[in-house]
Amino acid sequence: MNMANIEDVAKKAGVSVTTVSRTLNNHPYVSKKTKDKIYRAMEDLEYYPNNVAQQLRGKRKKMIGVIISYITNPFFAYLVDAIEKTALEYGYTLVVLQTRGNQKLEKLYVELIPKKQLDGLIITNLENATPQVINLIKEGKIVLCNRYIGNKDIPVISIDEEKASYEGTKYLIDSGHKNIAFCTGNVKNTHDYRFKGFLKALNESNIPFDNSLFFEYILGVDGGRSFIKKFIGLENPPTAVFSNGDEVAAGIISEARKYSVKIPDDLAILGFDDHPLASLTNPEITTIHQPITDIGEISTLTLLANLEGTSLPEPKELETSIIIRETT
Amino acid sequence: MNMANIEDVAKKAGVSVTTVSRTLNNHPYVSKKTKDKIYRAMEDLEYYPNNVAQQLRGKRKKMIGVIISYITNPFFAYLVDAIEKTALEYGYTLVVLQTRGNQKLEKLYVELIPKKQLDGLIITNLENATPQVINLIKEGKIVLCNRYIGNKDIPVISIDEEKASYEGTKYLIDSGHKNIAFCTGNVKNTHDYRFKGFLKALNESNIPFDNSLFFEYILGVDGGRSFIKKFIGLENPPTAVFSNGDEVAAGIISEARKYSVKIPDDLAILGFDDHPLASLTNPEITTIHQPITDIGEISTLTLLANLEGTSLPEPKELETSIIIRETT
DNA sequence: CTGAAAGCGCTTACAG
DNA sequence: CTGAAAGCGCTTACAG
Known part of the structure; x- marks a missing residue:
């Protein structure tokens, strides 16, 4: 029960493979009668064209990939959802590639393009701008989105991170906070746009930043929980925290309840992203x-x-806004 | 700047393509000296083997797919995560295929196998067991997991849904509840194992099921919210609800607060899945x-x-358990 | 409107 | 240890 190929179809229909191929590709100049014969043969033989062979002859795979860190992070789940939906509309399927923080995988995934496993790639948080990556960006086979901390010349489709975090921080300051903690999932990085915006707002109000209020490696719900454990031991505790993520904020809220830290009275929280999660906690999360x-x-x-050489989408402002709920 | 192929490498290294191919495939019988020459040529030319051509010669694509409804549902995000992680360990990449409730897409996605776009497929909630699907299951190219309501003969890798929901319902009954609502994301279906288990527990305690307590199309957070809107208008309100999902439970909790419905005093809630979300709400969700x-x-x-003709994994019990938190 | 034949980039018997 | 040649399943000039 080997699978039928184009030759089997041609024989069964009594035509040449050329004609079968033409029918397959909706080429004109095939008589309706011949087409019908061929379609019948295809059905009888349960024929499916071998996409691999088609691709070797230059057809597009119609398969793109997206590199993310963790699909279990709702931010990425929603991003992947939007990407997949759009790709599907154009007949493309999507490969999800998770790095789980392992930078080596990024390189491996990028090589899927020259290996012809993938037509193109969306990278949501490029770590290493290798020459290969830069070339592929120039060739239009890689598009960067969400985040890339590095060379400003490389285009990244994202919100204005610095502006968003500046506005969020300013909102906290305007609400009367001076001691504001800053959380990040990585290490301290002066090129981090969110941290830049945070400092800018502080500077503008002549508030010095207390370095002991900088918290590294605060990632996800568990990161939020660990923040509270540190918070309760602090000599000079902050009155507000820039949590840098709604999952972190949710972890803070949950753990705060266990330690009877009142939110927002003892500690105000500003989230980031505006996940569905943000309106499911109690108190609900004020967020960007x-x-x-x-x-x-x-x-x-x-x-x-x-990839297809068609015209680019119309530019659209990627605006952020502060959603005031109950944690501030 | 066309990409180099195997012939270019062969010329550059002064050997035959056969020898290059052998080197590529770690075939023995290539002298170290020749190998070195070839590796150098590959680097100089930035050569990557064309996987498409390799596949046409019978190599495996090393690409599998998974069909889910929505990646934004955390249950599926975690399932996809586990699948991707395991696939990666064996050198496979994963394609995520969302149906978003559109059954037609299922057929399209299944056809990716005979079209050679995919080696195999995991289907998390098969809708139509067409002859094609059944054949592919027999050939080992499709594996079913999580859910399939239909022919018992088809193997599905999942928990014992009926048992889990029986035990959950029994727990509610043992806690003193008699008026228990049942939510489902679909329509009423007597073959639904969860509903069967629910009814079984009721029957055992001689509790008749009030049909007005059956709620269809309750899906996700919004489904939970809509449940509360119906709940407050009920003549004979339930004292507990089998929410059939933690997201639904979270929606119920959030909306209950707005209508001052006390959880669990006015309404106890039993979730399903045990998402991270379950311990982030207030009150936290008791769940399966x-x-x-x-x-x-x-x-x-x-x-x-x-796919590889190796031995199957050792059977492992897929046990469920009731995690008692605060909504009961 | 139809067909014979070359070729996409590899791998693999077969021969040495 | 190495190479010439056939072939995987298609598409596409070229010729009619």
């Missing part, structure tokens, strides 16, 4: 809304336009 | 724990074993 769907959609449209 | 990681891992190992 990101237009995730737009980011995913525009990234995909840009990549596909590059 | 599913071993998501095991389900994903075993499904993947089974598929890969079929």
Whole structure:
């Protein structure tokens, strides 16, 4: 029960493989009668064209990839959702590639392009701008989105991170906070746009930043929980925290309840992203809304336009906004 | 700047393509000296083997897919995570295929196998057991997991849904509840194992089921919210609800607060899945724990074993347990 | 409107 | 240890 190929179909229909191929590709100049014969033969033989052979002859795979850190992070789940939806509309399927923080995988995933396993790639948080990556960006086969801390010349489809965090921090300051903690999932990095915006707002109000209020490696719900454990031991505790993520904020809220830390009276919290999660906690999370769907959609449209040589999507402002709920 | 192919490498290294191919495939019988020459040529030319051509010659693509409804549902995000992780360990990449409730897409995705776009497929909630699907299951190219309501003969890697929901319901009954609502994301279906288990527990305690307590189309957080809106108008309100999902439970909790419905005093809630979300709400969700990681891992190992003709993973009990928190 | 033949980039018997 | 040649399943000039 080997699978039928184009030759089997041609024989069964009594025509040449050329004609079968033409029918397959909706080429004109095939008579309706011949076409019908061929379609019948295909059905009888349960024929499916071998995409691999088609690709070797130059057809596009219609498969793109997206590199993320963790699919279990709702931010990425929603981003992947938007990308997949847009890709599907154009007949592309999506490969999800998780690095789980392992930078070596990034290189491996990028090589899927020259190996012809993938037409193109969206990278949501590029770590290493190797020459290979830069070339592929120039060729239009890689599009960067969400985050890239590095060379300003490389285009990244994202919100204005610095502005968003500046505005969020300013909102906390305007609410009367001076001692504000800053959390990040990575290490301290002066090129981090969110940290830059945070410092800018502080400077503007002549508030010095207390370095003991900088918290590294605060990632996800567990990161939020660990923050509270540190918080309760602090000599000079902050009155507010820039949590840098709604999952972190949710972890803070949950753990705060266990230690009877009152939110927002003892500690105000500003989230980031505006996940669905943000309105499910008690108190609900005040956060910075990101237009995730737009980011995913525009990234995909840009990549596909590059790949197919069609025109780029219209530029669209990726605006953020502060959603005031109950943690401030 | 066309990409180099195997012939270019052969010329550059002054050997035949056969020898280059052998080097590529770690074939023995290539002298170290020749190998070195070839590796140098590959580097100079930035050569990457064309996987498409390799596949046409019979190599495995090392690409599998998983069909889910929504990646934004955390249950699936965690399942996909486990599948991807296991696939990666065996050198496979994963394609995520979302149906978003559109059954037509399922057929399209299944056809990726005969079209040679995918080696195999994991289907998390098969809708239509077409002859094609059944054949592919027999050939070992499709593995079913999580859910399939239909022919009992088809193997599905999942928890014992009926038992889990029976035990959960029994727990509610033992806590003194008699008026228990049942939510489902679909329509009423007597073959639904969860509903069967629910009814079984009721029957055992001689509690008749009030049909007005059956709620269809209750899906996700919004489904939970809509449940509360119906709940407050009920003549004979339930004292507990089998929410059939932690997201639904979280929606119920959030909306209950707005209508001053006290949880669990006015309404006890039993979730399902045991998402991270379950311990982030206030009150935290009592729920039925599913071993998501095991389900994903075993499904993947089974598929890969079929594909590569190696031995199947050792059978492992997929046990559920009731995690008692604060909503009961 | 139809077909014979070359070729995409590899791998693999076969021969040495 | 090495190479010439056939072939995987298609598409596409070229010729009619």
